[in-house]
Amino acid sequence: MEVTCTGCSLLCEDIKIIVENGRIVKDFGSCIVGNEKLRMAFSPERFKEYLAVEDGSLKRLSGDEMAEKVAEMLKSSRKPLLYGWCNSTCEAISLGLKLAGKLNAYFDGPLSLYYGYAIMAAREKGFYKTTLDDVRENADHIIFWGANPAETFHRHMSKFSVFPRGLKAERGVESRILTVVDVRKTRTVAHNRLILQPGEDAALMEALTYMVETGQYPSESKLSLPLRRIASLVRDLKNSSFVAIFYGLGLLGSGKAEENLSALHRLTDALEKAGVRCVAMPLPGHYNSLGFIETCLKETGHPYALNFTPEGVKHSPAETSVVPILVKGEADAALIVSSNPLASLPFKAAQTLASLPFAALDYVETLTVKHAKYRVPVAISGLETGGTALRLDGVEMKLNPAVEPPEGILSDEEFLRKVYENL
Ligand code: SF4
Structure with missing residues (x-):
């Protein structure tokens, strides 16, 4: 069967895999980055547990319990930052924008940097x-x-x-x-x-x-x-x-x-x-960079660095993009979706983010996940979950799942929907 690789914004749709007993036993056509993503699906290092830091120690939660906790954190925040999204499907980005609207949140991703x-x-x-x-x-x-x-x-x-x-x-x-x-x-x-x-x-x-x-x-x-x-x-x-x-x-x-x-x-x-x-x-690296821009434009009229307010959505990158928001202490909690800002933001912004209560969704345990209060494992787009993404030239690509995610693991879209329902 063929799958679309989400290892980069080329979204190669011609990766052939042989699946036996729900596992990939052979793949053809992927590069070293794409192959690593396929390998990670069944790796013992795969991040698979919902973990919350409570009273200084890690506590295991179910997916439903985690969605409640994350919703609680966002609800009690004065102004949360919802960040990442360029490694998520257009459907998840769209849901993220709905969340941002409900929370009057900042909404941005790594695209605002370069x-x-x-x-x-x-x-x-x-x-x-x-x-x-x-x-x-x-x-x-x-x-x-x-x-x-x-x-x-x-x-x-x-x-x-x-x-x-x-x-x-x-x-x-x-x-x-x-x-x-x-x-x-x-x-x-x-x-x-x-x-x-x-x-x-x-x-x-x-x-x-x-x-x-x-x-x-x-x-x-x-x-x-x-x-x-x-x-x-x-x-x-x-x-x-x-x-x-x-x-x-x-x-x-x-x-x-x-x-x-x-x-x-x-x-x-x-x-x-x-x-x-x-x-x-x-040549943006994140697989759905174009999808992020087009979804934001379609739903808000602005491409990135969004500030949802009761008066409407504001876009002023010098004030509403991730670095000034964090450096000026404008956000008091964060939801990080499939991104690793602690490894990529300028030091002062990363340091501020690390000091906030935040949840991080990813399929690997990145530096950001390791520092999150709420650590949320999600399915791998294009392999374990479907959706839509835009290639680096703007061509729409359909992602079709080929294998099941680990038991109890949801797509980022499914998890965000649970959070939304708990708000
Ligand atoms: S990582 Fe990029 S270039 Fe490599 S197979 Fe995946 S989509 Fe293609």
């Missing part, structure tokens, strides 16, 4: 009209900018962007130009590899844009790369018919996300004007 802004910018540029299947069939120049898919999105190159043959890439990798721009040499294969000094991305994009538009060298350049290397890339770009740019934290995590994205979009506009089709898509 990728949310980029996804919204790509959305406004219309880049999600292009799918990865379109890239596979038609793109003849692939650029990875500040991204290393060989070690993070293992099947991006083999399933979509580099190696497969396509209508206009009849010889697969031999029909495409591969360009990698980064601050270090990575394992991602490239014909053109441009190694920049940190912080030079926008300047390189501006130089490329100028040369695409004018055909001239810029009068001065402070770039560490020689202009002849940049001119060679410009020639390759102008000789391409469809350039697909995929970018990652190298562009977004350098404190210059807005400047870099503006420069990137000026470059894509310049190429379009020069008759070269061009799209630029971010």
